[in-house]
Amino acid sequence: MRIVFAGSPEAAVPSLEALAAVHDVALVVTRAASPQGRRRVLTPTPVAAAAERLGLPVLEANRLDADATERIVATGAALGVVVAYGGLVREPLLSAPEHGWINLHFSLLPAYRGAAPVQRALVAGEHETGVSVFRLVPELDAGPIVRMEASPVPPLATAGDLLAQLAASGAGVLVEAVDAIADGTAVFVEQVGEPSFAPKLALADGLLRLDEPAPAVLSRFRGVTPEPGAHVLLAGERVKVLGLSRSAADPLPAGTARLVGRDAVLGTASSPLALGQVQPAGGRPMAAADWLRGRGGEVVLDA
Template sequence: MRLVIAGSPQAAVPTLAALAASDHTIECVITRPPTPQGRKRLLTPTPVADEAARLGLPVLEARRVSDLDDELLPLDVDLGVIVAYGSLVRPPLLTWPRLGWINLHFSLLPRWRGAAPVQHAVIAGDAQTGATVFQLTEGLDEGDIFATITTPIGAHRTAGSLLDELSESGAALVRAVVDSLAAGTAHARPQRGDVTLAPKLGRDDARLRWNEPAEAVHARLRGVTPEPGAFTHWGDQVIKVLEAAIARDAAALRAAEVRREGARVLVGTATEPLELLRVQPAGKQAMSAADWVRGLPADRVVVFA
């Protein structure tokens, strides 16, 4: 089939690579324009743009797919494939491909419709997550489902590591669905179950709430890693918390209270303490928590959420 692929972040790159290696033809790749990155704010193409250039594929750039009516509507395309683009596809482009569009979404729909499904699944303490390929409609992640895969979240996985895994396994799922659509054997089913929403995470979502149980604090930390990145306050200083573990063998502390025990740095929650493993103070490089507190008084201090 003749395909158009839309996506921007690294999570969409495996799908582009998988379809480029298939028997189908990619007519063009749609991605967002370059954005300023790094301290020097250099304009940087999206990971999808870089991959398309490596593959020698034509690229169209737009903040919204539906801004490209004039460029896309003249093309003869059988199917659109979209992954993590960040905007809805509106008519007339929604029905422009002969078979419409399919979307790879990183959740078990209808749970966690929206921009940050993996992050919300981890924060909520879900036992599993997955990826879904569904027919794109005008509603937010509402279309009929062609295929799903599941993976356990576990007690230690971060949203970043799960998304890396799902972007690879999801790419294989997309390729299988595209092949079945080409063969005329694909079947879609309506979504069933309770709908939950996964809006984009903001800075306050990444603030650790030490008055919550240890499991909830740890789940939030993992759910916002690597982006937007968990943080707390040491006085008026922002401290990024990069890695921690539940210290089930430690004595309870008051919520937000910090204690040094040998090389360990413990922070109280509503239940067991968390042991800080890696942190990044404002303006400094990432370091072990033990290195961070070295030289500080050994008496108790408080971390303000």
């Protein structure tokens, strides 16, 4: 089947590679190159880099305006495929391909509609997630589903880990969906159940709430790692938390970080957690034990 693929981040690359191996990808649409890193080097999206490697034509567009629509329609593609593109497909483009547009979403719809389904599911402490392939409609992530696959959430997975896992498994599910549409056997089923929503996370979402029990603190850490990143506040300054795990240490007051032997331990509303690496404001990543040692072995974090 002749398709147009729209995607931008690393999580979309497995789907592009899988589709390009078995279908005719007429055009890859991705967001424009942007400044990255401390030196702000202009860098193409991971999907743009993958498309170049695969020898596929690329359209860089941060929104699907009239010019982008004209370019896409001119390909004559019968189907549009979206995986984390980062922009909306609206009419008249939505109805332009013969078979419309489908989207690979990293949740079991209608749960966690929106931009951050993996992160929000982990913050909420979910034990099961998965992927859904659905037809795009004007309402956000509300279209009928053609393929869905559930999978358990690994106990220690961060959002980065889980997204990579779902990106890999979801690529195969997406190819199955496109194959079914191509051979006329696809069956779309309306979503069932009360939807929940997963808006994009802000920097403030990464603040660890140490007045919550340890499982909730650890769930938030996993959900916001690596982006937007977990942190605590000390004297109003942000200290990034790069490693956090369960601890067998004796309980500490919530919000207290203390050096216990050679280990850095963080108090919560229930059991303590072990601090791995931290990054103080303006500093480099370092062992949390070394950070505490330089502060007398104990700090009381901002409430």
